[in-house]
Amino acid sequence: MLTFEEIYHENHKSIFRIAKKMVSNHDVVSDIVQEVFIDLFHKLNNKDEIRNPKSWLYRVTLNKCIDNVKRLNRFQGIETISDYKTDQETIEEKELKDAIRAAILKLKNKERMLAVLYSEGLSYREISEITGIRYASLGKMISRTLEKLKLEFKNQGYELY
Amino acid sequence: MSCISSELIQKYIDGEASKKEIERIERHISNCRECATQVGQQRVLSDSVKKAINLLGEQPSESIPIIIPEKQVSRFYISPKKILYAVGAASILVFGILLMNKKEDAVQPEIAIMPDILPDYDANQPVSNQPLVDIMIDSDGNITEYFDQ
Numbered sequence: 001m002l003t004f005e006e007i008y009h010e011n012h013k014s015i016f017r018i019a020k021k022m023v024s025n026h027d028v029v030s031d032i033v034q035e036v037f038i039d040l041f042h043k044l045n046n047k048d049e050i051r052n053p054k055s056w057l058y059r060v061t062l063n064k065c066i067d068n069v070k071r072l073n074r075f076q077g078i079e080t081i082s083d084y085k086t087d088q089e090t091i092e093e094k095e096l097k098d099a100i101r102a103a104i105l106k107l108k109n110k111e112r113m114l115a116v117l118y119s120e121g122l123s124y125r126e127i128s129e130i131t132g133i134r135y136a137s138l139g140k141m142i143s144r145t146l147e148k149l150k151l152e153f154k155n156q157g158y159e160l161y
Numbered sequence: 162m163s164c165i166s167s168e169l170i171q172k173y174i175d176g177e178a179s180k181k182e183i184e185r186i187e188r189h190i191s192n193c194r195e196c197a198t199q200v201g202q203q204r205v206l207s208d209s210v211k212k213a214i215n216l217l218g219e220q221p222s223e224s225i226p227i228i229i230p231e232k233q234v235s236r237f238y239i240s241p242k243k244i245l246y247a248v249g250a251a252s253i254l255v256f257g258i259l260l261m262n263k264k265e266d267a268v269q270p271e272i273a274i275m276p277d278i279l280p281d282y283d284a285n286q287p288v289s290n291q292p293l294v295d296i297m298i299d300s301d302g303n304i305t306e307y308f309d310q
Contacts, residue, residue, distance in 0.1 A: 017218035018218070020217060020218045020219070021214055021215075021217045021218045046240045046242060047242075048242075093216075096216070097216055097217055100213045100214065100216060100217060101217060104214065104217075115210070115214060116214060118210075118211065118214075119210070119211045119214035119215050119218075121211075123177070124172075124175065124177045138177075139168040139169065139171045139172040139175075139177065140168040140171075142171050142175070143167045143168055143170070143171040143203070146171075146203075146206050146207060146210050147206075149210050150206055150210070153213070158213075
């Protein structure tokens with residue numbers, strides 16, 4: 001069994017990336033990533049068995065991100081598109097990212113998780129283990145999700161290709 | 162010839178199709194321009210969506226610090242697993258005590274005492290003047306008679 005430090009070093013960048021794709025606010029992303037690894041630490045400390053740490057981390061991260069969006073929707077009605085702009089970003093880049101994020105937010109939770117995991121280049125088997133979606137259904141779901149995103153991108157004024 | 166579904170095309174694009182499925186698809190698209198075009202379009206769509214979503218996941222210039230808690234667990238913290246073990250052990254103990262008490266009850270000796278009048282009683286005398294006998298039967302079935310003096 002890997003140690004906490006080993007699991008952290010192997011996965012913290014991808015966990016951050018996943019959270020960033022799901023949630024716009026940088027501070028919220030930091031909090032979520034922090035929480036995920038603290039949960040992992042407690043689980044390992046209590047000698048709870050985690051068969052596949054990577055899948056566990058991805059699943060917990062995605063669920064926390066979805067909870068965050070639900071909470072925001074409850075209080076604000078819409079998720080706030082971040083006005084967080086890095087120094088390296090131009091206004092056009094920021095607007096593009098906002099359009100992409102708005103399109104992704106139109107998806108259902110399962111579809112959003114699927115799109116994000118798909119963009120990470122995970123195999124169908126890995127995606128199935130993380131999301132609980134049946135392996136045999138993934139081809140169809142991914143195909144439909146991509147078509148939906150293409151339409152949403154178009155609605156946001158963003159042509160994919 | 163029947164064309165291939167978008168679901169199967171997606172599996173093919175993502176490298177998840179079986180050997181048989183790959184052969185079927187490649188044989189088909191070599192003869193069906195429409196399906197060949199669809200495969201091309203779906204491949205471009207998949208790549209474009211991945212590229213777009215990956216724009217959102219760009220890493221910050223500074224890494225996020227993770228504050229790793231100290232290894233020792235708070236002394237007031239009791240894990241749910243430990244609570245479960247404690248409840249289980251207590252249940253077994255209580256069950257054992259109840260079982261022992263039941264066994265003791267079962268072996269508790271039972272003694273029956275029955276007062277009776279002797280067969281040769283005087284009917285002209287009141288009951289209070291009649292000689293009585295107390296018949297005692299113990300748990301082993303032994304009978305002892307105690308005569309009133």
